[in-house]
Amino acid sequence: MAYLIDEIDSLFCHLRIKVLCMNAPFDLTPLAQDANPEETAEWRDALLSLLANEGPERVNQILSSLTSVARQHRTGWQPDLNTPYANSISVDDQAEFPGDIQIEERLTSIMRWNALAMVVRANQAYGELGGHIASYASVADLFETGFHHFFQARTPEQGGDLVFFQPHSAPGVYARAFLEGRLTEEDLLHYRQEINSEKTGARGLSSYPHPWLMPDFWQFPTGSMGLGPISSIYHARFMRYLTHRNLLQCEGRKVWGVFGDGEMDEPESMSALTLAARERLDNLVWVVNCNLQRLDGPVRGNGRIIDELEKLFSGAGWKVIKLVWGSDWDGLFARDTTGALLKAFSQTVDGQMQTFAAKNGRYNRENFFGQNEDLKRLAEGMTDEQIDLLKRGGHDVVKIYSAYAAALAHQGQPVVILAHTKKGFGMGSAGQGKMTTHSHKKFDEQELIEYRNRFDLPLTDEQAKSLAFYKPAPNSAEMAYLLKHRQDLGGSMPKRETHCAILPVPSLETYAQFAIAADGKEMSTTMAFVRMLANLLKDPVLGKRLIPIVADEARTFGMANLFKQVGIYSSVGQSYAPEDIGSVLSYREAMDGQILEEGISEAGALASWTAAATSYSVHGFAMLPFYIYYAMFGFQRVGDAIWAAADQRARGFLLGATSGRTTLGGEGLQHQDGSSHLVAATIPNCKAYDPAFAGELAIILDAGMREMVEQQADVFYYITLMNENYANPNIALENAQGVLRGAYQFANFTPENGQVKQQVTLMGSGAILLEVLIAAKILLAQGIDVEVISVTSWSELARDGRTCTDQSPQKVPYLTSLLSKRNGPILAASDYVCAVTECVRAFVPEGRTYKTLGTDGFGRSDTRAALRNYFGVDAAAIVDHLKRVGVAPIDNFES
Helix, strand or coil: CHHHHHHHHHHHHHHHHHHHHHCCCCCCCCHHHCCCHHHHHHHHHHHHHHHHHHCHHHHHHHHHHHHHHHHHCCCCCCCCCCCCCCCCCCHHHCCCCCCCHHHHHHHHHHHHHHHHHHHHHHHHHCCCCCCCCHHHHHHHHHHHHHHHHCCCCCCCCCCCCEEECCHHHHHHHHHHHHHHCCCCHHHHCCECCCCCHHHHCCCCECCCCCCCCCCCCCCCCCCCCCHHHHHHHHHHHHHHHHHHCCCCCCCCCCEEEEEECHHHHCHHHHCCHHHHHHCCCCCEEEEEEECCECCCCECCCCCCHHHHHHHHHHHHCCEEEEECECCHHHHHHHHCCCCHHHHHHHCCCHHHHHHHHHCCHHHHHHHCHHHCHHHHHHHCCCCHHHHHCCCEHHHCHHHHHHHHHHHHHCCCCCEEEEEECCCCCCCHHHCCCCCCHHHCCCCCHHHHHHHHHHCCCCCCHHHHHCCCCCCCCCCCHHHHHHHHHHHHCCCCCCCCCCCCCCCCCCCHHHHHHHHHCCCCCEECHHHHHHHHHHHHCCCCCCHHHEEEEECCCCCCCCCCHHHHHHCEECCCCCCCCCCCCCCCCCCCEECCCCEEECCCCHHHHHHHHHHHHCHHHHCCCCCEEEEEEEHHHCHHHHHHHHHHHHHCCCCCEEEEECCCCCCCHHHCHHHCCCCHHHHHCCCCCEEEECCCCHHHHHHHHHHHHHHHHHCCCCCEEEEECCCCCEECCCCCHHHHHHHHHCEEEEEEECCCCCCCCEEEEEEECCCHHHHHHHHHHHHHHCCEEEEEEEECCHHHHHHHHHHHHHHCCCCCCHHHHHHCCCCCCEEEECCCCHHHHHCCHHHCCCCCCEEEECCCCCCCCCCHHHHHHHHCCCHHHHHHHHHHCCCCCCCCCCC
């Protein structure tokens, strides 16, 4: 081996010109293209000798040394990130399987049948319900191996694992819950019938994992493709955050995610892979179900998705475990002395592999093993049926167990298991590997009999044809095995729990007195929020549970003072001296840092917020996150993730800063938010507020904290903040109820001489309330009596009105009552599209006209004054619109 080291430099000098000319990774394998095959053979023999005599670790040291020299000499060589199309774990290195293979396979077959029966019966009764069979058919063994041996449930002694289930496979999870006694046969009969189930007293089963709809069952919503993967990463990182801050010990717990290979096309699935590697999240295991098919056809018809994903995850810094072939292939590989199998696999694209899955043993004998004499010899002595039953790795519990055990033991990196399966496994001619299998939900009688036979189910022909659910006897070996293994792992899963300790909220005066009694001081609501947050962080009880979250905008929002106060979380602390170390606002990272600075990733920051906002249920440990961001980059950009957080019953604050279409003047169209309040109003458990003043904001924050961490209500708050400085008035606490309900009388301007020409009511929210107040003074000078209503929440007013109208017709909506005390026209203005102010029109008292002003259209860059004039929401526009609806003539407006 000394000769090897001595010759490294000369070898790479000799090969450099050839490699650069080839402009491709150098490959020693094809000797026919080799300029010196004899020398190459010597190197290869030397390496094999080293492997035999000193083992893989020494080989890796030598290869690393060679790679280092190659890079020093800039040869352009890079290692190929793909390994052969075979299992990463050799037969010799497999973990010993501790279970009973026959019982586990019988149980999985029963669950496959019950899942199929559930979907088919629902669609026989109501053809419109939909549902999926093929996805669970492919992933069943991956789920069940986890359930039997790995997925730890939460117990009083330990927090348990977090498991993100592939959503289209939800019927299989229900099928397991049925065997465990958690669901009844009547429940299974109401799959996707959550309203009709109430008539029979059964429990309706949601289409996908939905914590809102099944709050004691599902823990994580994964039905929107891509959100499960990114969420699992940030949940794993949040567990480290809790541990590093000494708040909750999460060591030993794993986050498991079972996702589809087609799902990996979603940008969210891939966007945080490097974060997981950078943070060394070895508490994270992904299982990608590579059944090679998505809804319409192959995931990569002309390529190999497993190869593609292996490169991607390896390059991102993950440990990749390929689970490609089942145990039946071990003997074939052992007999294959020529490498014919691996060569054939390397030339078989996924579109063809899908065809092999859809066809029978004879077809595979002729078209795969029949490609050459070496392959033919390997298949000699095998019947067509044996060839047909050759399993892919994701259907072999022994191989799956070995892969899971290796993932569990791996340290220093997140792990992904690429599990090769067949979509619609076992569905035979009815759907295995078919292009249409994703949507297949009907079976004729013969197909049901074939399915029964394929999995050797203890059903009569009549039971199979009638799609009877099957449950083994309570004293059977299968039921004993099923229940014992879950008992050993802490109990049934999935299961959502909500108990956590109540957190006391400090009195409003202790952190927001400056806002309530502002005495005309100039400040923006963003500045007021940051000051309140800084004060709250000092609270000895609640302060530790607050989590400020930003997406690289802390300095923009004036939060730099928090860097030193509580620090920025870093899993490795701070290993450098920051450029601004002498500044009072210097950048400080720490392992126990409290701020989550997520970089320029709104999707990541929202996933981080969701992990914190659901900590009360996921970990039984309440946290209260405050995610502040540019308002335009919230509901418009990551609205789907916010909806998923709502489904997961998140509790926390979203702060849409620099909100409105005219408050962030110079930034222009894509930075100006005119519709977030419109979108927020569509989410039932989101309370959205647009306060104009610091005192209003303080009242809302106080109420939100009490509702979420004292009353433990499953709501979250969206509050828009402005960066415009203006004088803030004192807010009387007797107005708090009105602030929270959505509106209150802020002022009433009555002519001093008592000669009132006319009455009008002006309503405004956010920064536009200032324009409303200017308009009110202009009108007052003309002898008009003006009532000014500060609207803090258009959507809360609308919800109250609809509730009263729909549920209590005799009860007067709050807004109707508020506006019934006067006469005359009403004009409402906001910094958002007119649809926001229009949402309360139905609750305006009869006889009063209602005019709305808003910022419809595209935003643009200019001063605030110019923008408000352009959109017609400034004081001049308000006065002009009142003239149009017949308010007394207004003279000398210019003066």
